[in-house]
Amino acid sequence: MSSTPKPTSSENIVAQKFDRCLADLIVKSGVGFSAGVIASVILFRRRAWPVALGTGFGAGTAYADCDRSFNPARIPGTRIIPHTEVKKD
Numbered sequence: 001m002s003s004t005p006k007p008t009s010s011e012n013i014v015a016q017k018f019d020r021c022l023a024d025l026i027v028k029s030g031v032g033f034s035a036g037v038i039a040s041v042i043l044f045r046r047r048a049w050p051v052a053l054g055t056g057f058g059a060g061t062a063y064a065d066c067d068r069s070f071n072p073a074r075i076p077g078t079r080i081i082p083h084t085e086v087k088k089d
Contacts, residue, residue: 021066032058
């Protein structure tokens with residue numbers, strides 16, 4: 001038996017990225033929600049807007065990370081070098 005790994009299909013790669021993005025969304029939105037609740041109770045006399053703001057910041061950060069995961073060309077400082085064809089004489 002050979003121990004060479006099977007190549008991963010593109011569907012599995014996309015599914016793994018999507019799963020990571022969904023988990024990241026849940027975690028970051030939860031942290032933003034928690035920070036909003038704490039800020040609302042301690043600083044803003046139980047208003048609702050810090051909770052919504054914190055949850056929105058968490059979801060926005062998760063969206064930006066997911067966007068960079070699916071489209072690496074949007075990472076600041078990266079260069080896309082076009083593929084040049086080699087001419088055969």
